[in-house]
Amino acid sequence: MALILADVGGTNVRFACARGGVIDTALTQRYQNDDYDCFDAALRAYLSHAGVHRLEALTVAVAGPVTGNIARLTNRGWDFDTEKMRVAFGAGRVDLLNDLSALGYALDSLDDRGTETVLEGEVSQNDQRLVIGAGTGFNVSPVLRIGDRTVCLRAEAGLGSLPSRVATLLEAYIDQPPAWVRCAEDAVRGPGLSELHAAATGADKLDARDVITAANAGEAAAVASVETYARMLGAFIHDLRLLYMPSGGIFLAGSVVRGLLSSPARDVFVGTLREPPTVKQSMPPLPVSVITQDEAALLGCLAYSKAVV
Numbered sequence: 001m002a003l004i005l006a007d008v009g010g011t012n013v014r015f016a017c018a019r020g021g022v023i024d025t026a027l028t029q030r031y032q033n034d035d036y037d038c039f040d041a042a043l044r045a046y047l048s049h050a051g052v053h054r055l056e057a058l059t060v061a062v063a064g065p066v067t068g069n070i071a072r073l074t075n076r077g078w079d080f081d082t083e084k085m086r087v088a089f090g091a092g093r094v095d096l097l098n099d100l101s102a103l104g105y106a107l108d109s110l111d112d113r114g115t116e117t118v119l120e121g122e123v124s125q126n127d128q129r130l131v132i133g134a135g136t137g138f139n140v141s142p143v144l145r146i147g148d149r150t151v152c153l154r155a156e157a158g159l160g161s162l163p164s165r166v167a168t169l170l171e172a173y174i175d176q177p178p179a180w181v182r183c184a185e186d187a188v189r190g191p192g193l194s195e196l197h198a199a200a201t202g203a204d205k206l207d208a209r210d211v212i213t214a215a216n217a218g219e220a221a222a223v224a225s226v227e228t229y230a231r232m233l234g235a236f237i238h239d240l241r242l243l244y245m246p247s248g249g250i251f252l253a254g255s256v257v258r259g260l261l262s263s264p265a266r267d268v269f270v271g272t273l274r275e276p277p278t279v280k281q282s283m284p285p286l287p288v289s290v291i292t293q294d295e296a297a298l299l300g301c302l303a304y305s306k307a308v309v
Contacts, residue, residue, distance in 0.1 A: 001019075001054050001055070001056040002017050002018070002019055002050075002052045002054070002055060002056060003017070003018040003019070003055075003056050003057050003058075003059070003302070003305060004016075004017055004018075004043070004046075004047070004052065004055055004057075004058045004059075004091075005017070005018060005023070005059050005060075005298045005301040005302055005305070006039075006043065006058070006059070006060040006061065006298075006301070007061045007099060007102065007295075007297035007298050007301065008033075008039060008060060008061065008062050008063060008073060008078070008099070009033075009063045009099065009135065009136060010033070010063050010073065010074065010075035010076055010135070010136030010137055011032070011033055011135075011136050012030050012031065012032060012033060013030070013031050013033060013039070013042050014028065014029070014030045014031075014294070014295065014297070014298060015027075015028070015029050015030075015031070015042075015043070015046040015050075016028045016029075016295065016298040016301075016302075017050050017052060018302055018305075021302070021306065023295075023298065023299070023302060027049075027050045028295060028298070029046055029049060029050075031045065031046070033076060033078075038078055038079075039060075039073075039078045039080060040085070040088060043058075043089065047089075054090065055089055055090060055091040055092070056091070056092055056093075057091055057092055057093040057094070057095070057305060058085060058086075058089060058091045058093070058094045058095070059094075059095045059097070059301040059302070059304060059305040060080060060085075060094070060095070060096050060097075060301070061097055061098065061099040061101070061102035061297045061298075061300065061301050062080055062096060062097070062098060062099060063075070063098075063099045063136065063137050063139075064098070064137075065098070065154075065156055065159075066096050066097060066098050066101075066154065069081060069082040069083060069096065070082075070096075071096045071098075074137050074159075075136050075137055080096055082094040082095070082096055095304065095305060095308060097152070097301070097304055098139065098141065098152075098154060098155075099133070099139075099297055100131050100132075100133050100139045100140060100141035100152075100155070100253070101141045101152035101153075101154065101300070101304075102296075102297040102298075102300035102301050102304065103131045103133065103141060103251070103253050103291060103296055103297055103300055104129070104131045104141040104142075104143035104150070104152035104300065105143075105150060105152055105299075105300035105301075105303040105304045105307075106291075106296045106297060106299040106300030106303060107129060107131070107143060107150070107251060108150060108303070109299045109300070109302075109303055110291065110293060110296060110299070113292075113293070114291065114292060114293035114296060115251065115289040115290065115291055115292060115293075116261075116289060116290050116292050117287070117288075117289050118252065118261065118269075118270060118273070118288040118289055118290055119270055119273050119274065119285055119286075119287060119288040120285070120287060121249070121284065121285040121286040121287035121288065122284045122285070122286070122287070123247065123248055123249060123286075123287060124247045125247040125248060126145060126247070126248040126249075127144065127145045127146070127247070127248060128142070128143070128144055128145070128244070128245060128246050128247050128248055129142075129143040129145075129246050129248040129249050129250070129251065130142055130143065130240065130241070130244045130246035130249075130250050130251070131143060131250075131251045131252075131253060131291075132237060132240060132250060132251070132252050132253070132257075133252075133253040133254040133257075134188055134189055134190070134233065134252070134253075134254040134256045134257045135189065135190055135253075135254035135255045135256055135257075136189065136190055136191070136255075137158055137185055137189050138157070138158035138184065138185035138188050138189040138254075139155065139156060139157055139158045139185070140155050140157040140158075140240055140244070141153070141155060142155060142244050142246070143246075143248075145248070149307070150303070150307075157184065157240065157243075158183065158184055158185030158188075158189065159183050159184070159185065160183060160184050161183065161184060162181055162183070162184045162186075162187055163184070163235070163236055163239045165235045165238075165239070166184075166187060166188070166232045166235050166236050166239075167181075167187075169228065169231050169232050169235060170187055170196070170228075170232060173196070173200060173224075173225075173228045174196065174199040174200050176199070178195070178196075178199065180192075180195045180199075184236070187232060188229075188232060188233050188236055189256065190207075190208035190209075190254075190255065190256040191208065192229075193208040193211055193212075193225065193226070193229045193256065194206055194207060194208050194211065196225055196228065196229060197211045197221070197222065197225040200221070200224070200225055200228075201221050201225075208256055208259070209255070209259060211225055211226060212226055212259040212260065212262075212263050215263050215264055215265065216262075216263055216264065218264075223264055223265070226260065226263050226264070226265040227264070227265045227268045229260070229265070230260055230265035230266075230268045230269035230272065231268060231269075231272050233257075233260070233269065233272075234268075234269050234271075234272025234273050234275075235272060237250065237273060237288075238272075238273075238275070238277035238278075239277075241277050241286060242277055242278060246286065247286075249286055249287040249288065249289065250286055250287070250288045250289070251288075251289050251290070251291055252288065252289070252290045252291065253290070253291040253296070257290060258290060258292070261290055273285065273288055
């Protein structure tokens with residue numbers, strides 16, 4: 001009997017197999033979503049690869065809203081229903097959670113090799129932390145420590161309105177309202193950097209990774225776009241700090257964040273985080289770290305699965 005873990009993002013899905021509460025690292029696999037019509041097809045391919053025929057349980061982290069036993073991938077038309085998956089795959093139990101919540105459940109399993117400090121700061125309490133993810137999409141997960149239990153609250157911060165301080169930075173850079181921004185995540189996720197750079201330069205859209213690569217090569221227009229994005233993301237993080245008061249620190253995740261931190265805009269980003277988040281009250285910088293372990297969400301799925309047994 002095996003516990004199957006899945007981390008479903010907008011671009012990739014990662015799978016792992018755990019037995020006896022331990023992940024078999026030799027069976028951890030990543031698949032491109034474009035190669036499959038639905039999650040079930042990707043899961044069947046993985047089970048065949050791993051040689052798994054009987055499922056004890058299935059725990060799936062989804063980059064999208066989770067409501068009860070139903071979830072939908074925000075940036076791709078994949079649907080998830082725990083009862084349908086339980087029947088289809090003969091699993092004893094199927095659990096769904098948001099992908100940022102999975103990272104929140106992983107925090108207590110990560111060591112120094114799984115995180116990198118971005119900004120030193122003062123921890124007043126460790127009972128409340130915040131995970132912020134910027135990649136294909138954008139979302140947060142408030143992480144509460146209650147006694148000996150970790151609880152991650154659901155949120156969809158990326159689908160809310162764009163904060164005014166972020167909008168001001170964006171419109172000042174492109175000198176016009178951003179037509180592509182319908183909600184907050186449209187500005188601060190990876191495709192938002194692509195749109196930002198295209199609007200500022202009048203050139204064809206590049207993938208966010210290509211914009212960052214060009215900035216790393218010293219291309220002035222790309223540097224300007226990445227630095228503006230860094231200020232926007234830093235400003236949004238200040239709003240999120242005030243909303244969620246994560247006295248135990250902020251943890252960043254996602255491909256765009258990691259690319260940004262390896263670019264010339266790192267100092268701009270960290271400098272923005274050092275600024276006071278509000279003019280009304282003096283607040284010292286909070287510690288900010290980036291999650292560097294690719295399998296962190298799978299560790300979170302495992303921790304969650306253990307907690308709900």
